[in-house]
Each structure stands twice: as structure tokens, then as C-alpha cells.
Amino acid sequence: xxxxxxxxxxxxxxxxxxxxxxxxxxxxxxxxxxxxxxxxxxxxxxxxxxxxxxxxxxxxxxxxxxxxxxxxxxxxxxxxxxxxxxxxxxxxxxxxxxxxxxxxxxxxxxxxxxxxxxxxxxxxxxxxxxxxxxxxxxxxxxxxxxxxxxxxxxxxxxxxxxxxxxxxxxxxxxxxxxxxxxxxxxxxxxxxxxxxxxxxxxxxxxxxxxxxxxxxxxxxxxxxxxxxxxxxxxxxxxxxxxxxxxxxxxxxxxxxxxxxxxxxxxxxxxxxxxxxxxxxxxxxx
Amino acid sequence: xxxxxxxxxxxxxxxxxxxxxxxxxxxxxxxxxxxxxxxxxxxxxxxxxxxxxxxxxxxxxxxxxxxxxxxxxxxxxxxxxxxxxxxxxxx
Numbered sequence: 001x002x003x004x005x006x007x008x009x010x011x012x013x014x015x016x017x018x019x020x021x022x023x024x025x026x027x028x029x030x031x032x033x034x035x036x037x038x039x040x041x042x043x044x045x046x047x048x049x050x051x052x053x054x055x056x057x058x059x060x061x062x063x064x065x066x067x068x069x070x071x072x073x074x075x076x077x078x079x080x081x082x083x084x085x086x087x088x089x090x091x092x093x094x095x096x097x098x099x100x101x102x103x104x105x106x107x108x109x110x111x112x113x114x115x116x117x118x119x120x121x122x123x124x125x126x127x128x129x130x131x132x133x134x135x136x137x138x139x140x141x142x143x144x145x146x147x148x149x150x151x152x153x154x155x156x157x158x159x160x161x162x163x164x165x166x167x168x169x170x171x172x173x174x175x176x177x178x179x180x181x182x183x184x185x186x187x188x189x190x191x192x193x194x195x196x197x198x199x200x201x202x203x204x205x206x207x208x209x210x211x212x213x214x215x216x217x218x219x220x221x222x223x224x225x226x227x228x229x230x231x232x233x234x235x236x237x238x239x240x241x242x243x244x245x246x247x248x249x250x251x252x253x254x255x256x257x258x259x260x261x262x263x264x265x266x267x268x269x270x271x272x273x274x275x276x277x278x279x280x281x282x283x284x285x
Numbered sequence: 286x287x288x289x290x291x292x293x294x295x296x297x298x299x300x301x302x303x304x305x306x307x308x309x310x311x312x313x314x315x316x317x318x319x320x321x322x323x324x325x326x327x328x329x330x331x332x333x334x335x336x337x338x339x340x341x342x343x344x345x346x347x348x349x350x351x352x353x354x355x356x357x358x359x360x361x362x363x364x365x366x367x368x369x370x371x372x373x374x375x376x
Binding site for chain 2: 034064067068154157191195199200202203206
């Protein structure tokens with residue numbers, strides 16, 4: 001990789017411009033997957049509608065925290081201001097959406113917007129609400145849970161279904177569990193057979209630092225209820241599969257609608273059958 | 286391996302070139318020591334796996350941002366040699 005100053009991409013990726021009369025969908029993306037994961041969404045939107053992705057991975061104080069131990073010297077509020085500044089004033093956003101931690105940022109952006117710039121809808125893509133009861137201290141993040149999410153993430157990156165479940169990982173420590181993930185990833189063709197365990201450990205540690213960064217940013221954040229209706233799209237294999245609303249009811253003063261979509265937390269962004277569900281929800285009048 | 290004996294820049298270069306060539310499926314002669322890591326056909330997953338394998342070989346941890354600040358095989362090998370020498374001297 002080149003040194004940071006040359007490598008830093010723009011925060012706002014305009015995948016597709018809205019034509020006159022079309023609407024703009026804006027998605028807040030918290031990294032983990034490359035922004036190109038939204039190409040399929042851009043292609044699936046109605047012809048006249050546009051898509052802009054706001055990539056937190058391009059915000060240095062956020063992105064570098066995943067590489068330096070998971071502590072970001074910023075706040076949800078400061079990040080939301082940074083994202084709003086990246087939106088061109090001419091961009092009248094019809095729908096603001098946020099995937100995963102991006103949903104927390106999207107809500108903060110709505111609060112920070114002048115009322116006349118607010119979108120018509122806020123769509124939360126498998127996002128966990130920043131409310132007590134859904135905030136976890138770092139030590140509460142069980143290795144089996146993290147390893148299950150990591151396998152899901154790795155499978156999405158490699159476009160392979162890595163067959164390892166939370167049940168099979170339960171009770172194993174990180175080292176032992178990573179061996180199971182490595183075996184399953186190799187069996188699925190997601191990693192070469194000679195992938196060394198210390199290499200996978202480095203990838204896992206960086207992934208977990210990214211989660212911890214988001215967890216720590218969320219912990220002190222106390223949002224007010226949303227000033228507009230909320231729509232939650234929950235993946236079939238969500239980060240929290242047994243929870244119907246992911247904690248959003250207490251922030252939904254103007255109503256909460258929940259819809260399910262195929263795929264897991266990561267593949268929901270690119271699977272055609274998932275986009276068949278998501279696109280109409282993003283573009284409804 | 287525990288790096289009580291310092292790794293030289295040449296050893297680090299050879300190690301990196303061999304691993305990268307293997308990952309890319311090309312002869313070692315096709316991997317230039319001057320090439321930027323982001324010009325190689327390695328994605329971020331492969332780069333992190335390589336970094337973890339390298340740490341295991343060196344016996345000490347490298348900051349994940351090391352690849353950003355030492356963006357070629359030549360630069361990184363030189364940095365590794367300096368870091369390794371300091372650790373060997375302190376051991």
C-alpha cells in the first residue's frame with residue numbers, strides 16, 4: 001500500500017447520479033467490506049434514481065482505529081458532521097440508509113440536519129440500535145459470537161459460504177475456534193489450503209478491532225428518538241438472529257417497520273434476492 | 286522463530302518476495318523489490334494474512350500501519366532489519 005496521504009479515497013462515492021425527477025438514495029457504509037459492494041444496488045435502482053455511498057473507511061480517525069487497537073479519537077456526532085460535510089449541498093437525499101454501524105451514524109446525521117434537508121425515510125440495514133440493552137461492554141463479546149461473525153465476514157469477502165456455526169464454536173477459545181474457521185474456510189475454497197494460522201489470526205484481530213472501535217463509539221452515544229419513521233431491514237442471518245427489532249423501538253417515535261431479507265449481515269448488500277427486497281424499500285414514494 | 290538473531294534486509298526481502306510470489310502464483314523473479322504493495326494483486330485480506338505470517342516468522346509484532354509507511358518490499362525489508370537489529374541488541 002502507498003503511504004496514507006496518497007491512498008485516502010473520497011468519503012462520498014457517487015455510484016450513480018439521479019436524473020432530473022429521480023431520487024437520491026444515500027447509504028452510510030462503516031467499512032469492513034469495500035464500497036464496491038454497492039455496485040449491485042446501484043444497478044438495481046430504478047433508472048432515474050441515484051446512489052451515493054458515504055464511506056467511513058475514508059475518514060482517517062475512524063479507519064485507522066481498526067489498525068491501531070480499536071480506539072477512535074472521535075465521536076458519533078463528529079463523524080456524522082464529517083459525513084454531512086461530504087454530501088454536496090445539491091444532493092437532496094430522498095432516502096438515507098445505514099448498514100450495520102452506519103445506521104447509528106445515519107440517525108445522528110438526521111438529527112444534525114436542518115429540518116428542510118431531512119430525507120423522507122431512514123432505512124436501517126441490519127443495524128443494531130445504540131440503546132441500553134443493546135450496548136455491550138468489550139468483555140461481553142464472546143469468542144464464539146465474534147468467530148461466527150468473522151466467518152460470515154470472511155465468507156462474504158471471498159464469496160463463499162463458510163460452514164461453521166455458533167454452536168460448533170461455542171465453548172472454544174479464540175485460538176481453537178480460529179482453527180475451526182480456518183478448516184471451514186479452506187474446505188469452502190475461501191482461503192488457500194496453506195493459509196497459516198498466524199496470518200488468519202492477524203486478519204481476525206483487525207476485524208475484531210474494527211468491531212470494538214464501533215462498540216466504543218456507540219457506548220457513550222445517547223441519541224434522541226428519530227424525527228421520522230424508521231424502517232429496519234433485518235437479514236435472515238442477522239448479527240443478532242433471535243431479536244426481531246434490534247433495539248430500535250425506543251428510538252422510533254414516528255413508527256418502526258421491520259422487513260426481512262435473504263442472506264447474512266454481509267451478503268444482504270449484494271445478493272440479488274436480497275436487493276429484490278431492499279430496493280423497493282429504499283425507493284418507495 | 287524467535288528473532289534473537291537479527292534478520293537482515295536481504296533475508297526479509299527474500300522472505301517477502303517468496304511469499305508474495307507464492308500468493309500471486311508467479312516466479313519470484315517477477316516480483317520487484319521496488320513495487321508498491323498496492324500495485325500487487327493482493328487484496329486487503331491477503332495483505333493482513335501475509336502480515337500475520339511475517340510477524341510469526343519475525344517473532345515480534347508489526348503495526349498494521351507498517352505497510353502504509355513502508356510501502357515497498359525494499360522499504361519494508363529495510364525497516365524490518367532495523368527493528369530486528371534493535372530487538373536482537375536488546376535481548
